Amino acid sequence: MQDEDIKLLRRIAAGGGRKYTAGNIDRSRYDRLVDLGWLTPFKTNISDVEYHVTEKGRATSTANVHD
Numbered sequence: 001m002q003d004e005d006i007k008l009l010r011r012i013a014a015g016g017g018r019k020y021t022a023g024n025i026d027r028s029r030y031d032r033l034v035d036l037g038w039l040t041p042f043k044t045n046i047s048d049v050e051y052h053v054t055e056k057g058r059a060t061s062t063a064n065v066h067d
Contacts, residue, residue: 004029005029005032005033005036005038006061009038009053009061012051012053013057013061013062014061017052017058018051018052019039019050020049020050020051021048021050022047022048023047027049030051033051033057034051037054037057038053038060038061039051039052039053039054039057040052040054
């Protein structure tokens with residue numbers, strides 16, 4: 001877990017808990033959050049993915065996290 005992961009998670013949570021990505025882009029930063037259990041990916045078609053914040057992700061996004 002890195003500070004950038006927490007910042008990204010908080011932006012997604014504050015924006016309604018969903019992030020839509022379209023096209024052939026680097027999704028590695030979102031995949032890290034999926035691996036941590038904070039996001040769930042949903043493929044909407046062959047090139048697009050929508051990520052939803054999980055309950056664990058919501059709890060983490062509102063926690064006062066210090067490394």
